[in-house]
Amino acid sequence: MHICMDQPTNSFDWTQSRAFLAAVDAGSLSGAARLLGLAQPTVGRQISALEQDLGVLLFERSGRSLALTRAGLDLVEHVRAMEAAANRVALSASGQSQAVEGLVRITASDIFSAYLLPRALKQIEALAPQLEIDLVASNEVRDLIRREADIAVRHVRPEQPDLIAKKVRTSTARFYATPEYLKRHGTPATLEALAQHRFISFTDTDQMIAHMKGIGLELKRRNFRYGSASGIVAWELVRQGFGVTIMSEDVGAMTPEVVPVLPEMDPVTFPTWLVTHRELHTSRRIRLVFDILAGFLEKQHRV
Numbered sequence: 642m643h644i645c646m647d648q649p650t651n652s653f654d655w656t657q658s659r660a661f662l663a664a665v666d667a668g669s670l671s672g673a674a675r676l677l678g679l680a681q682p683t684v685g686r687q688i689s690a691l692e693q694d695l696g697v698l699l700f701e702r703s704g705r706s707l708a709l710t711r712a713g714l715d716l717v718e719h720v721r722a723m724e725a726a727a728n729r730v731a732l733s734a735s736g737q738s739q740a741v742e743g744l745v746r747i748t749a750s751d752i753f754s755a756y757l758l759p760r761a762l763k764q765i766e767a768l769a770p771q772l773e774i775d776l777v778a779s780n781e782v783r784d785l786i787r788r789e790a791d792i793a794v795r796h797v798r799p800e801q802p803d804l805i806a807k808k809v810r811t812s813t814a815r816f817y818a819t820p821e822y823l824k825r826h827g828t829p830a831t832l833e834a835l836a837q838h839r840f841i842s843f844t845d846t847d848q849m850i851a852h853m854k855g856i857g858l859e860l861k862r863r864n865f866r867y868g869s870a871s872g873i874v875a876w877e878l879v880r881q882g883f884g885v886t887i888m889s890e891d892v893g894a895m896t897p898e899v900v901p902v903l904p905e906m907d908p909v910t911f912p913t914w915l916v917t918h919r920e921l922h923t924s925r926r927i928r929l930v931f932d933i934l935a936g937f938l939e940k941q942h943r944v
Contacts, residue, residue: 655727658720660687661699665717666807669705676805725936742771745930748790752843752872754778756892758794761937769929780844780872791927792934793916806916809938813890813908817899822882828902832858835903839884842868843875853887856909913938 663673664684674681692699699713709717749758754776762774777790798806816835829835836858842849842865853860867883869875879886880898890908893899915935917927 657687657691657694658723660684661691662717662720662724664688664700664707665709665713666805669707671705675802721939725932741769741926741929742773743926744773744775745792745926746775746777746790747792747794747930747934748777748779749794750780750872751778752876752888752892753794755873756895761934764933764937765930768933769926772926772930774930780870791917792931794934794938795914795916796911798912798914799916803919804916805919806914807935808912809915809935810913811910812913813910814887815890815893815904815906815908816885816902817879817888817893817896818885818902819880819882819899822884823900823902825882830903832903832906835885836860836864838864839866840864841875841878841884841886843870843872843886 660673660677660679663676664670667673667676670681670685670688674684677684688699695712695716697712697716698710699716700707701710747754747758755778758776765772765774795806796812798808818838826838827834829838840849840860846862846865846868849865850860850862867875867878869878875886876888876892876896878884879888880896885902887909893901915931915938917931
């Protein structure tokens with residue numbers, strides 16, 4: 642069932658929509674209650690009231706977990722856009738965007754930090770020019786509980802109950818090499834042929850071999866003549882024609898020296914999560930940065 646937001650209902654309110662978004666992000670009523678600092682029955686009543694007002698079922702309940710219905714999927718994008726717009730209006734109307742100041746640490750992989758985050762930082766600077774941003778570019782999983790960073794971009798959802806995780810996009814990746822490398826070593830037409838090529842490792846080689854096996858590419862350690870714990874260094878080796886590696890399509894599109902290998906193959910998909918501590922709901926500067934990053938990454942996904 643499609644929900645039309647062009648004809649707003651008088652009974653639609655932000656209390657109910659906030660409970661709805663919290664349930665989407667948490668995946669359960671108990672998780673939504675923890676996010677909002679409310680009792681679980683209260684959150685359940687707010688969502689039920691929203692469903693009744695709209696005349697649709699937004700969630701399928703299965704035990705303690707929730708799954709969005711088609712109507713819920715239709716609604717969530719509209720409500721997120723309304724929430725983001727409301728936040729921008731509130732900042733502009735109150736004149737407080739200039740007053741948001743202090744340090745926010747964002748951790749992400751070095752590749753993500755170098756290629757994708759700068760565009761988001763321009764949006765942050767426009768809304769809160771007095772903020773200080775420290776980019777903790779690391780391929781290790783930083784500990785948010787111990788406050789090694791305030792916000793993390795991760796590709797695995799954390800399980801710690803004190804963290805808030807929001808899936809902001811499903812990212813895609815492909816294999817890349819330079820035209821010169823492919824001219825020297827041949828252009829593979831199948832995964833079996835690709836398995837004969839030189840690869841560049843930018844993580845633990847054994848882990849990379851295991852990940853590649855999961856998508857049907859059988860590699861051995863002899864495939865990896867070069868590698869680095871730094872993703873930027875490994876990508877530079879690819880850019881200079883030393884071999885093949887897998888990389889997000891966003892970064893590949895920003896690197897004119899490389900071309901996709903096996904371009905007809907479906908891309909590899911992986912989730913991108915935005916994670917923060919519960920201070921998200923008490924710190925204006927962290928909340929602002931979190932919301933801007935979430936909106937930026939969600940927009941990139943839609944584009």
